[in-house]
Amino acid sequence: MNRLLLVEDDPTSRSFLQAASAALPAEVDIADSVEAAYALATVNAYDAWLIDANLPDGTGGALLARLRAEGRTTPAIAHTAARERRELDALRAEGFAIAVSKPVAADAWLGAIRRVLVRRPGTRPAQPSTPLPDARRSGEAPLWNGETALAAVGGDSRNVRGLRELFIGELDGTRARIAAAAAAGDETAVRGDLHRLRAGCGFVGAERLGLAARVLHVEPASATALRAFLETLDATRASA
Structure with a gap:
């Protein structure tokens, strides 16, 4: 092994x-x-x-x-x-x-x-990864995209539910850290938390939040982007 x-x-x-x-x-x-x-x-x-x-x-x-x-x-x-x-x-x-x-x-x-890994008999060849399509603007995206989540976890809805519960449980802490870092003008900290969040969004299909996080990652000092992100995070958490 x-x-x-x-x-x-x-x-x-x-x-x-x-x-x-x-x-x-x-x-x-x-x-x-x-x-x-x-x-x-x-x-x-x-x-x-x-x-x-x-x-x-x-x-x-x-x-x-x-x-x-x-x-x-x-x-x-x-x-x-x-x-x-x-x-x-x-x-x-x-x-x-x-x-x-x-x-x-x-x-x-x-x-x-x-x-x-070192090639061994019976090892299957690698399968290429297919990137997700380019994102739409966050206001046009659904809060949750079940198809994206199922594709990410191999089609098992139980995995989606388990990961989504874990993801939702982390949102309060993520919101508090990003809001505090933004208030302090710490763009590095804002981007660090957003980077982690974006990956999690993809695994659970939190499409609109992932897009809002991407916008804020590009413009971490934007009050408009921050407000839209926090509103989207709150809506995502409330809809779970």
Whole structure:
């Protein structure tokens, strides 16, 4: 059985990616920060590192560079809420074998992991990940898109319900952190929380909130974008 290190701080994304990775089959260790990941990676042997591009205490690229500088050669996959080509290319330039945009379907996620593992008899070929269509303006999108959520979790409605409950449970804390960071003018903190939220939105089909988060991520100092985001978050939470 393979042993993997999954580095992800967003609870919704972490829950899905851990379950999907375990189906490889694999034993999956979890870390939610750069320092926690570094501590595990330096004392355990892993077949692959699955590293979030943005973490509370640093970047996935910096973590990988630190591990590589010590001579560690474990193959690494970056996963990120970003979908822009330049950001995915930048992650590959930092040394990641593959850069995956979240949300990602379970089959595509497992395909990416298989591509970096040593080939063995019976290993299925990797399946390419198909990006979601370009988003519409947030005012035109539904609060919940069940088709997107089902596609992300392999068509199992029970997984959608479980992830959605976890996602909704995190929204109060997310709202408070983003509102406080915006009030303090801390654009870096605003973007950090929005990055985590966008990935979770994709896994549960919170389409309108994901779009509002994308707009605020581009313009974190915009009072209009912040107001629209908070109103959409409240509507999403109330509709669950």
